[in-house]
Amino acid sequence: MKTTILSFTFQLVTIVAKAQDNYQTEMRKNIDQLDTINNVNSINGSISFFTAAYGVKNDWHALYEECFAYIKLSKAVKSDEDKKAALQTAADLLDKLPQQNDEALVLKAFYAMNYLAVDHTEWQTYLPMLQEALQKAGTLNPDNPRVYFLSGIMKYNMPAAMGGGHDEGLTILKTAKEKFSTYQPADGLAPGWGRREVLQYTGK
Amino acid sequence: MKTLTLSLMLLWSGFAAIAQQRPGLVKDEKGQPVHGATVIVFGTLQGASTDSAGRFVIHLAGLKDTVLLKISAIGYEDAKATFSPKQSADTLLITLKQKKNVLADVVISAGSFEASDEKKATTFKPFDLATVPASPPDEFKAVNELPGTTKVGETEGLFVRGGDATETKAIIDGLIVQDPFFGSVPGVAQNSRFSTLLFKGTSFSTGGYSAQYGDALSSVLVLNTQDVAQASSQSITLSTAGISGNITQRWDDNTSLALNARYTNLQPSFAINKQNYSYFIIPQGEGGNIIFRHKAKKGGLFKFYGSYDRNQVGLSVPYLSVNPLDNRYSLNGRTLYTNATYKVSLGKWALNSGVSYSHNIDQITFDSSQVQKADERLQARIVASRYIGTRSKLSFGAEGEDAHFSNSDSLARYALTERLLAAFAESEFYLGNRIAVRAGVRGESANYGHGNIAPRASVAYVVNPYSQFSAAYGDFYQLPAETYLYTNPQLSFEEATHYIVDYQYKKNNRTFRIEGYYKHYNNLVKEPDTTSFTAFSIDRIPPVGTQNSGYGYADGFDLFWYDKRSIPNLDYWVSYSYLDTRRLFQNYLTEATPTFAAKHNVSVVVKYNIPTTSVNLGLSYNYTSGRPYYDPQHAFLSDRTPPVNNIVFSGNYSWFVKNNLIALFFYCDNLAGIHNIYNYYYSADGNHHYTLTPPAYRSIYAGINITLAKRRTIMGINF
Structure with missing residues (x-):
């Protein structure tokens, strides 16, 4: 009897562990995949996966990636209207993410940056949002390479008269590159985006 | 015999493969396909998204008797659907309703x-x-x-x-x-x-x-x-x-x-x-x-x-x-x-x-x-x-x-x-x-x-x-x-x-x-x-x-x-x-x-930011047609002043010195120096009148603003 219970318990633990493994593996696979894709259908596929994953675990990582996917979608779709609709969905998801988390704040900054790309006339709202989010993220985790990545991009695209420019931007992107090389992900499902783009800017 | 078993097995697995997928279609209320809708099998890691024809596919492997689908798409209300993988293999049809709060942000423009x-x-x-x-x-x-x-x-x-x-x-x-x-x-x-x-x-x-x-x-x-x-x-x-x-x-x-x-x-x-x-x-x-x-x-x-x-x-x-x-x-x-x-x-x-x-x-x-x-x-x-x-x-x-x-x-x-x-x-x-x-x-x-x-x-x-x-x-x-x-x-x-x-x-x-x-x-x-x-x-x-x-x-x-x-x-x-x-x-x-x-009122406002600089220029032009005044020798308020024309120019330039923002600004009211007349005031007998002019025909206003520590620093980098 004891053996039966023990073996039953063991089986249960194995099943749970397997499900856990499966979740981790599938998530990681999809997180890495999302980083490399750029077309609408593939991004929609990612969105579906992460929506489903969030339904299974209520884990903020899935929500984070879904939000990231919607921001990427805003770049992939053509019309301003579709871009804004995708960003609006991203904004709704951002509100559900933990507010005092450096990665969530970086994502908020990324969202603001992409909003500005669609409609710069709203800079009064989105520029402070971008700066504030990056600033807070940097305070929470000074080693988060994506803070440097987005700061670098921002500086890179800023007029020289305002203290920006390509050279200024590249200096920060090089710091981002260093940060990526020593980057220790917080956990197995930590976001991975930014590294490839930094290398594109700085050269390998 | 062996061959037969093998071919039977192959056949079986082929059937299984066919039965292991269930196609679906997502449309809107007007019957138009919805592209990019997210379809998830609730409680699993399976998610699908619709193609441009609104089609999606659900893989049935490992699913229970009753499957709950959750369907969402930008601009539509979320929907749910259930089906049983064991029953008919017909295409799942899902209709999405347009989200009502798409219009929630209506600003009534009248007045x-x-x-x-x-x-x-x-x-x-x-x-x-x-x-x-x-x-x-x-x-x-x-x-x-x-x-x-x-x-x-x-x-x-x-x-x-x-x-x-x-x-x-x-x-x-x-x-x-x-x-x-x-x-x-x-x-x-x-x-x-x-x-x-x-x-x-x-x-x-x-x-x-x-x-x-x-x-x-x-x-x-x-x-x-x-x-x-x-x-x-x-x-x-x-x-x-x-x-x-x-x-x-x-x-x-x-x-x-x-x-x-x-x-x-x-x-x-x-x-x-x-x-x-x-x-x-x-x-x-x-x-x-x-x-x-x-x-x-x-x-x-x-x-x-x-x-x-x-x-x-x-x-x-x-x-x-x-x-x-x-x-x-x-x-x-x-x-x-x-x-x-x-x-x-x-x-x-x-x-x-x-x-x-x-x-x-x-x-x-x-x-x-x-x-x-x-x-x-x-x-x-x-x-x-x-x-x-x-x-x-x-x-x-x-x-x-x-x-x-x-x-x-x-x-x-x-x-x-x-x-x-x-x-x-x-x-x-x-x-x-x-x-x-x-x-x-x-x-x-x-x-x-x-x-x-x-x-x-x-x-x-x-x-x-x-x-x-x-x-x-x-x-x-x-x-x-x-x-x-x-x-x-x-x-x-x-x-x-x-x-x-x-x-x-x-x-x-x-x-x-x-x-x-x-x-x-x-x-x-x-x-x-x-x-x-x-x-x-x-x-x-x-x-x-x-x-x-x-x-x-x-x-x-x-x-x-x-x-x-x-x-x-x-x-x-x-x-x-x-x-x-x-x-x-x-x-x-x-x-x-x-x-x-005044019967006719025109206003044109133009604002320009010189690209890659922090120089902003503004220009406004106003036209106000003549307003009534009373000359007691004529019918009550039957006379009209000449129209008023005005051009305002503004410019500002700002730059950072360390963390401090310095801004120079300049305005010129009535740039063209037009001798506008605002009104005429007549004496009761109508023999004298006074012409009301602007306080100055052209006015320049200029200044400097210095804001300390205006800049945001992100990781020690100034923005």
Whole structure:
């Protein structure tokens, strides 16, 4: 009897562990995949996966990636209207993410940056949002390479008269590159985006 | 045998493969496929998205007897579907309903211009109004560039659709501001007391406004102040008009305090801008304000604004009936203004409450006579509102005011206490997917026994996401000016009824609007047996025997085109207003177009940012057709002044020195130096007249602003 219970318990633990493994593996696979894709259908596929994953675990990582996917979608779709609709969905998801988390704040900054790309006339709202989010993220985790990545991009695209420019931007992107090389992900499902783009800017 | 088994097995597995997928199709209510819809198998990691034909596929391996699908797509309501993998293998058909709150952000455009960072559907952002070329930047001047307004150069205030300036009320955080402008000086329009930087949102009504506000026949300018300051900073501004300083301290995310102080003296300005008037006291004054914000942990927001201003000016006013050469007018004004509001959410309810107190004393000396005008006003207001569902909103509230006015000189003293109680209820709701409605009613009761019930309604019909028709209707009441109530406190409310229809097209940062209106005035104050008319008077107290027997109308249309997109780095708008109005009121001899109304009003505003620099240039052009004046040798108000043309140029350049922002700014009013004429004042016999000109034909205003530690640092990098 004891053996039966023990073996039953063991089986249960194995099943749970397997499900856990499966979740981790599938998530990681999809997180890495999302980083490399750029077309609408593939991004929609990612969105579906992460929506489903969030339904299974209520884990903020899935929500984070879904939000990231919607921001990427805003770049992939053509019309301003579709871009804004995708960003609006991203904004709704951002509100559900933990507010005092450096990665969530970086994502908020990324969202603001992409909003500005669609409609710069709203800079009064989105520029402070971008700066504030990056600033807070940097305070929470000074080693988060994506803070440097987005700061670098921002500086890179800023007029020289305002203290920006390509050279200024590249200096920060090089710091981002260093940060990526020593980057220790917080956990197995930590976001991975930014590294490839930094290398594109700085050269390998 | 082996072969048979193998082929059977293959066949079986083939069947299994076929049965292990279930196709589906997602359509909208019109039967059109929905591309990019997310379909998830609830409780699993399986998600699918639809292709351009709305198709998706569910893999059945490992699924239970009953499968729950959740379907979502941008712009549609979420849907659920269940199926059993063991039963029929038909294609799953899913219909999505269009999300209703796609239209939740409808801003009813009839009679309204709104600038807000929080609402996405507004035509303007607060910054758009703050950067309108004007010297110095002023919310009232910016709004004066919008359709529905007439520029009356000699007087401050907003003249909206045939209404005079007293028919427009300025409202800050829900509370009426008694004296939004510096003390009135004959012939010289004064600036407002409030910096554009104070406000995060502006809503300018050209008619048909919400039941939340009252005591204004024509229009309200609703200004909402900024919340907790974004960052700590110190700044100093030095200009041809004086010096001012600011210290802002933000402690955490929830508390900020700002202190502002100014000393104004137009001496440097008068040295470079030739004045048409002769001043014996150069306009000067000092003032300061305190702005405190605190966000409570549970979400309540407390705001306090307090200011004190003192201003002084003395000039010769060529006042015909006395002595054209020496009519020395001087004003010494002192104003205290405070406004405190508290906003809190209590469950489903949002509660806004506020109280304001102001006290203004103007000491006026005109030749040998001395007059003191004073007003004191206390107002309290509470509004409760809640959403019903996600789309309907119900608000109701009450406000009360207690105001005291007095006017005393060596011969007489007039005094007045005005008490007004008001209650209102308003609902915003949707009828179906395309019609948004705002309907309300307001009741007011004054201390002299008069009262009114004012219904208000506006409705928008959304044709498509870009265009809407809207209409507004409402009754509006206002107590007569205190000078009339001094001699006859029994006078009742003056009344106006507005009818407005409007069409707006707004797409990709381009807005076109056309709006027509009709406004009917009733119960305007009329003086008895009027035999003479003075357009221009200082300290005139009307005679006794006034009645609410005046009337009038205004009709016309406005055109507005705003384009923030066609030309990179350039924003511009063009507005045209046609106004047809006549009234019989006050001391008018017969029904006539009033002196403050112009038939044609054009405003063009252009703003340009030189790419890759921080240089911003602005240009505005205004045309106001001739306004009526009275030459007693002709029919009453039958003559027209020449039109007024004005070009304002502005430029600013800013750069960083370490963390500090330095900004240079420059404005030029009447760039072309046109010799405009504002009005003519005739003597009673018509033999003499005085030409009222702008205080200066061309005015330059320039300065520098230094803001310390304005820059944000991210990881030690300055932005």
